[in-house]
Structures are given as structure tokens and as C-alpha cells.
Amino acid sequence: MESLGYLQQVVDYLNEAGISSTIFTGVRPDPDVALITEGLKLYRESGADVLIAIGGGSAIDSAKGILYFAWKLGSAPGEEIQKPLFIAIPSTSGTGSEVTDFSVITSNGEKVVVIDEFIAPDVAILDSTCIQHVPQRVIADTGIDVLVHAIEAYVSTNANDFSDALAEKAIKLIFENLEILYKDPKNDEARDRVLNASCLAGMAFTNTGLGINHSLAHAFGATFHISHGRSNALLLNAVMEYNADLSGSSADSAAERYAKLAGVLQLPTRTKREGTVNFMLAVKQLKKALGVEDHIRALGIDQAQFANGLEHMAETAMLDRCTPTNPRQPSKDDLMQILKKCF
Missing domain, CATH: 3.40.50.1970 (Rossmann fold)
Structure with a gap:
């Protein structure tokens, strides 16, 4: 500055x-x-x-x-x-x-x-001229952080009609504008829209709290000195899969909420499971377009190092203030399994 x-x-x-x-x-x-x-x-x-x-x-x-x-x-x-x-x-x-x-x-x-x-x-x-010199990687990292804020606010146990409206709009703006901004940082309209989305998502989650995506990102980012947005991005799909219980019945409230977000993006959502899967696929495709790695190991983190820090990261995330408002209350082992899946 x-x-x-x-x-x-x-x-x-x-x-x-x-x-x-x-x-x-x-x-x-x-x-x-x-x-x-x-x-x-x-x-x-x-x-x-x-x-x-x-x-x-x-x-x-x-x-x-x-x-x-x-x-x-x-x-x-x-x-x-x-x-x-x-x-x-x-x-x-x-x-x-x-x-x-x-x-x-x-x-x-x-x-x-x-x-x-x-x-x-x-x-x-909010003055988007202040962000016109942001590097591409930072555009990707911070943009995905906005998306995670909005998604976690939407499935939070404290979600309400007002936070839902803010989160839905933020998610729509991110999907419509973030990739454009990433490819062309000089695009004034996309820059304004993404900045607005960030503010809307902030208003949403300050009223609802967040979830384990942030709890784990705090622990993982601090352990391996990875940026907060990139940490969130690497964990996002595995956290959504856990919250929606895709390996089980997909009958919980989180699956219903993810399916509604698929509807916001006009994706097929005939059932909760279909909507959830399609929303997760859309998130995965957006991350790929932004150059986000598929797995933690792609960052060059050694497997032995990761294994050594696994239990401590899970314990730290359990105590994080973002965990209580997650839609599905995890055990320490649940969090370790999510981290392992992301590696």
C-alpha cells in the first residue's frame, strides 16, 4: 500500500x-x-x-x-x-x-x-482500484476464500434468511466473475464484483460463524506456512463431502443446502445427492481454472512431515472457534481422515 x-x-x-x-x-x-x-x-x-x-x-x-x-x-x-x-x-x-x-x-x-x-x-x-495490482495467485487464493466464507455461512448451524441471501449472492458473483478476473486482472467490472462478493460473504459469516474448512485451514496453514486461501481451497471438496455424508445416506441438512446452491448456479438438482455432487464438481472445475493444486502433496510437502503433524493439526482444529457452527460435528479422527484425503 x-x-x-x-x-x-x-x-x-x-x-x-x-x-x-x-x-x-x-x-x-x-x-x-x-x-x-x-x-x-x-x-x-x-x-x-x-x-x-x-x-x-x-x-x-x-x-x-x-x-x-x-x-x-x-x-x-x-x-x-x-x-x-x-x-x-x-x-x-x-x-x-x-x-x-x-x-x-x-x-x-x-x-x-x-x-x-x-x-x-x-x-x-470498497475501492477496487486498491486491488488492481494483486498477483494472479493472490486473486485465486483470496477469491476461493470468499467462496468458502459464503459456503460455510450457508451451511452453518446459525444460518438464517438474511445470511442466506448474502451468501447466495456472493457465491453467484464468484462463479460469474472470479475466473474472468483471474485471466484479466485489469477487468474493472469483474474486479468490482469480486470485491463486492468478498464483502457480502463477510457480512454473511460474521452473523453465522464458519466451519471446519476454516478450522482445518488455520491449523494446516500455520503448520506448513501455506496461505489461508490456498489452504481453504485444498480442503474444500473433502470438507463438503464429509459434511454432506456422501459415503452414507446424503440425508443430512448440509446435503440439502449444497443442493440449493447447485440450484442457485442453475445446475441439475433433481435430488439432494445429485445437487450436492454437481455443486462440488462446479467448485472443483473453478479451482482447476484458477490453477489450484489437486492435492496437498503437490505443494512439495513431505509425506513424513505431514504425517508427523497430522494429529496436532486435528487437535488444534477441534479447539478452533469455527468448529462449533459446522453442520456436522466431527471427531478428531474425522478431521484426521479429511486431512489425509486431501494429501
Whole structure:
């Protein structure tokens, strides 16, 4: 954001309005507690009334982390600090973090999900010019992350009419525009649509929670340092197959929901099983068009390494805050089997 000039644009707008600002540019991918501590020190020194996050998921998550710890560490029992006006400007179409009360912070090598209404941004500014320089692989990874957000919100145990409407629209926009954007990042309309889809999916899942696709992606991504979107993409079809119980009766609610999504995409859906299979096939074809690998091993991860980390990843995913709203409650062994299938 700094090298592309977008940071300076924000500062210039503030200067024109007579508003002074302090800049923190120490954000790194997968923000950890040390990074949050650095930012928190600067935030406290600034005495800021407004907090602006501009960048991808890591930048917005960092701002949320700074805000969260300022609140927890800065207020005495029974007191509440005055929350600054929090503005988020996303530079990727993926996390939906600009409209959620979720933040993912790394602590001792593990990704920890923080969920609290206090850290939700007050204002989200969607400007697709901020994402026009995103590399193709990031377009694919973040775009699939949007799709997973919407799908998991749709089958969540907390899904409702409002979240369904947001999720359905996000999924439709992704299938209609993501491949176009991947092949032509300069396509303004596709870029706008994918950014809108990201925001819609964020609004959906912040109201419903997510599921084991994210729980496993957090654990797998942290273990092997694979991007969050790519981790989600590699796990998606196996998770849907598990949730829909395709090896069993396909009679559960998740299969019914996946079949409805097939209908949204105008795919054959005479039965729940047919709809689910067709929706999963459409997802697989989209991932292939975006250059997503078929299996985890294609990333060059050693089988012995993977086997050594398997149980720990499953245990971590069981404790993840995204797991309780999954439509089918897994055992640790279930999660290990899903990971093995993806390898």
C-alpha cells in the first residue's frame, strides 16, 4: 500500500481535512502477538481518535488485534475505553475482514481466532482500484476464500434468511466473475464484483460463524506456512463431502443446502445427492481454472512431515472457534481422515 501510493493518498485526504495522523507500517503476513505489541505501543502514544486499516486481511486483522488489546489492557474492571472510529479499506478481495468481528492472530505458532463485536469496523470503504495490482495467485487464493466464507455461512448451524441471501449472492458473483478476473486482472467490472462478493460473504459469516474448512485451514496453514486461501481451497471438496455424508445416506441438512446452491448456479438438482455432487464438481472445475493444486502433496510437502503433524493439526482444529457452527460435528479422527484425503 505504501509503495503503490495508496497510503499517501489516505494521508493526503486527512491532511486536507486538517487531521494529523501517525502511520504504522510494520504489518507482516499472519500477524503475531509481537507485531500487535509493536502497533499497540504506537497507537497508545498517538492518542488517536480514529483507526484506519488499509491493506489485505493481515493489515485489517492487525488493526483489530491492536484495538482488542488496547481495550482489554487499557480498561479497569467495570470500565470501558472509548472505541475509536474504525475504518477499514481492503486491498484484496478475500477476507471480508472489513465487515466482520473476526481476527486471526498467531500466538506461539498457532493461529488463534478472536471474535468480538468490539473489533468490528464502523466503516468499510470498497475501492477496487486498491486491488488492481494483486498477483494472479493472490486473486485465486483470496477469491476461493470468499467462496468458502459464503459456503460455510450457508451451511452453518446459525444460518438464517438474511445470511442466506448474502451468501447466495456472493457465491453467484464468484462463479460469474472470479475466473474472468483471474485471466484479466485489469477487468474493472469483474474486479468490482469480486470485491463486492468478498464483502457480502463477510457480512454473511460474521452473523453465522464458519466451519471446519476454516478450522482445518488455520491449523494446516500455520503448520506448513501455506496461505489461508490456498489452504481453504485444498480442503474444500473433502470438507463438503464429509459434511454432506456422501459415503452414507446424503440425508443430512448440509446435503440439502449444497443442493440449493447447485440450484442457485442453475445446475441439475433433481435430488439432494445429485445437487450436492454437481455443486462440488462446479467448485472443483473453478479451482482447476484458477490453477489450484489437486492435492496437498503437490505443494512439495513431505509425506513424513505431514504425517508427523497430522494429529496436532486435528487437535488444534477441534479447539478452533469455527468448529462449533459446522453442520456436522466431527471427531478428531474425522478431521484426521479429511486431512489425509486431501494429501
